[in-house]
Structure formats: C-alpha cells, structure tokens
Amino acid sequence: MSIFDYFKRKKEEKVEAERQLKIQQEADFMLPQYIKHVVESLDLIGNTSNPQTFIGRRSFLIKEGTEAIKWMKISNRFQDSDVKKMQEVVDKALRHGYEDEFMLNVVRKLNKKVAKVKLPKTKIKYYKESLSLINQFKNDFKSESISWLNAKIEPEILSLKKKIDLEKQMKELKARGKYQATFLNGEDISKKGSPEKSNEVLLPLLKTLFDDDGELYWRLAINYRKLKDYQSEINIIEKALSKEKMYWSFHSKQQFENRLNKAKILLEKK
The missing domain is CATH 1.25.40 (Serine Threonine Protein Phosphatase 5, Tetratricopeptide repeat)
Structure with missing residues (x-):
C-alpha cells in the first residue's frame, strides 16, 4: 500500500467516524422526543372515550413508534430488548390493538355520565349519542369491538325504554282513575x-x-x-x-x- 493510499484510507475512516458520531448525536437528540410521544399517546389512548381522539392518537403512536425504532437501532444506548418492546407496542397498534381498553373506557365513562341524570329519556339520549359517535368511525375499529359495545349499550337503552313505557302506563292509569270518577258522576246524573x-x-x-x-x-x-x-x-x-x-x-x-x-x-x- 502506497503512502498515498494509506492517508486516503485514514481520511475516509475519519470521515466515516465523524458521520457515525453525527448520526449517534442525531439519534440521541431525536429519540427522547419520539419516546415521549409514544408514552403520551399510550396514556391518552388509555384514558380517552372519544373515538376520533383514540384513532388519531393510535395513528400518531404508530408513526412515532416506527421512528423511535429506527433511531433506537442506530443509537448505542439501547439494547435489542428495548427495540423489541417498542416494536411490540407498534405492532399491537397496527393490529387494532388497545381497542378493548378503549371500549371499556367508553362504557365506564358513559355509565358515570348517565348515573348523574335522573330522566330516562336523557339517559337514552346519552347512550344513543355515544353509539352514534362510535359508529361514525366503525371502519377504523374491528367489527368485534363495535359488536361488543352495541351488546353492552343496547340492553341498557331497551331497559330504559321499558321503564318509560311503564311510567307512562302508571300515569295513564292514575289519570284514568280520575276520569273514571268523573264518568261515574255523569252517569249517575243521567240515571237520575x-x-x-x-x-x-x-x-x-x-x-x-x-x-x-x-x-x-x-x-x-x-x-x-x-x-x-x-x-x-x-x-x-x-x-x-x-x-x-x-x-x-x-x-x-x-x-x-x-x-x-x-x-x-x-x-x-x-
């Protein structure tokens, strides 16, 4: 190897080392943001009952998680096990993951909201509004998730409708009792x-x-x-x-x- 080739190779190695260092520095700078976004998205997904927020945050999680994996593989601060855990988070989101937790959250928050009102009609309104909102985004959820939610809420609506009908019948019976007394009075006057x-x-x-x-x-x-x-x-x-x-x-x-x-x-x- 000539002296010229030796120094040329040393220069290339230095350039490559500087490039790798720059990549490492960039990874160290970018990774905390991506990881933070993933953690925040997981937290929001676990607490929201709004389907639009859930779907948007799940997509954001996939995007940011994918970027985090790319930079984690470059960074020398993370082990393969860390990359694997992040990949599991992203894969779960890609497979319509976190929907079970979301649907449970919808039911829990809806039940709390319904419990605060007394009128059955208002309760039904809240249940129907929730179902309607979810169904607007049904193509973004698994059909099993939508079916599960319907199976949880529709019986509640049916039960409330029966309660309304019963209250109406009782009210009518009470009113008819009053009108019956008037009728008997009029009948008695007629007979006299x-x-x-x-x-x-x-x-x-x-x-x-x-x-x-x-x-x-x-x-x-x-x-x-x-x-x-x-x-x-x-x-x-x-x-x-x-x-x-x-x-x-x-x-x-x-x-x-x-x-x-x-x-x-x-x-x-x-």
Missing part, C-alpha cells in the same frame, strides 16, 4: 233523569285519555236519545265506531252498530 247536565259533565272527557272508553260513548248516546237528539246520537256512535283504539267493555261493537241503526230509523221518523 238529567241527560243535558250529564252531557255537560261527560263531553269534556272526549278530550282526555278516557276518549277510548266505550261506555262514555254509550252513555252519551243514551243521553241524546233521551233528548230526542237523534243526529247527535248517530254522530257520537259513528265516532266511537271509527276510532282505531276503543275499549268495548259492557257493550260490544255490535251493540253500538245495532243502536246506530235504531237511531237512524228514529231520525227518519222524526
């Missing part, structure tokens, strides 16, 4: 021979929950018959027969139809 006064009591019931009770219409029909107001009798019977929902108790629909025919005959004779 005051059909006009009876109508004054009974007619307002047509604008209440009691408007589906067949006996109300039957008593009004009796009153109109007593008053010889056959057209009004026909009208009230036809109204009863045209209603989609009607409780036929003591008098059947057929009896109403028979009475209607009789009222029409009486009107013609009048």
Whole structure:
C-alpha cells in the first residue's frame, strides 16, 4: 500500500467516524422526543372515550413508534430488548390493538355520565349519542369491538325504554282513575233523569285519555236519545265506531252498530 493510499484510507475512516458520531448525536437528540410521544399517546389512548381522539392518537403512536425504532437501532444506548418492546407496542397498534381498553373506557365513562341524570329519556339520549359517535368511525375499529359495545349499550337503552313505557302506563292509569270518577258522576246524573247536565259533565272527557272508553260513548248516546237528539246520537256512535283504539267493555261493537241503526230509523221518523 502506497503512502498515498494509506492517508486516503485514514481520511475516509475519519470521515466515516465523524458521520457515525453525527448520526449517534442525531439519534440521541431525536429519540427522547419520539419516546415521549409514544408514552403520551399510550396514556391518552388509555384514558380517552372519544373515538376520533383514540384513532388519531393510535395513528400518531404508530408513526412515532416506527421512528423511535429506527433511531433506537442506530443509537448505542439501547439494547435489542428495548427495540423489541417498542416494536411490540407498534405492532399491537397496527393490529387494532388497545381497542378493548378503549371500549371499556367508553362504557365506564358513559355509565358515570348517565348515573348523574335522573330522566330516562336523557339517559337514552346519552347512550344513543355515544353509539352514534362510535359508529361514525366503525371502519377504523374491528367489527368485534363495535359488536361488543352495541351488546353492552343496547340492553341498557331497551331497559330504559321499558321503564318509560311503564311510567307512562302508571300515569295513564292514575289519570284514568280520575276520569273514571268523573264518568261515574255523569252517569249517575243521567240515571237520575238529567241527560243535558250529564252531557255537560261527560263531553269534556272526549278530550282526555278516557276518549277510548266505550261506555262514555254509550252513555252519551243514551243521553241524546233521551233528548230526542237523534243526529247527535248517530254522530257520537259513528265516532266511537271509527276510532282505531276503543275499549268495548259492557257493550260490544255490535251493540253500538245495532243502536246506530235504531237511531237512524228514529231520525227518519222524526
């Protein structure tokens, strides 16, 4: 080897050493930022219940984790085991990882939010809003994760709807009890021979929950018959027969139809 080749090789080795040192320095400078971003992303992913935040942070974690692995392989401060751990974090995120923890977090935070309100309708609103928000990003989640969340929340919504229906029924029963007393009063007035006064009591019931009770219409029909107001009798019977929902108790629909025919005959004779 000539003296020229010797010094040329030494110069190249020096340049390479300086380049390696520069790379090491760059790795030492860049790595703390990437590792910090990965740690922060993991922390945020573990605490958020917002799907947009979760998906965005998971993507950011993959990006920053991949960069961290690249620089860790260059740096002489990290062992292969450190690189392997970081690779596991990135691989888990790439395989739709951390979703189970996220979905559990969604349910926990949602249940806390729902527990703070009393109205079942508001609770249902919160549940539906949460499902709707998650479903907007369903393509970014495993179908199993979406199915699991639906299986957790939908029964809660169904239970609350049943509770609302039961409360509505109880309210209606209470109201019907009040209207029933009014009806019995009007019926008693009618039986005592005051059909006009009876109508004054009974007619307002047509604008209440009691408007589906067949006996109300039957008593009004009796009153109109007593008053010889056959057209009004026909009208009230036809109204009863045209209603989609009607409780036929003591008098059947057929009896109403028979009475209607009789009222029409009486009107013609009048």
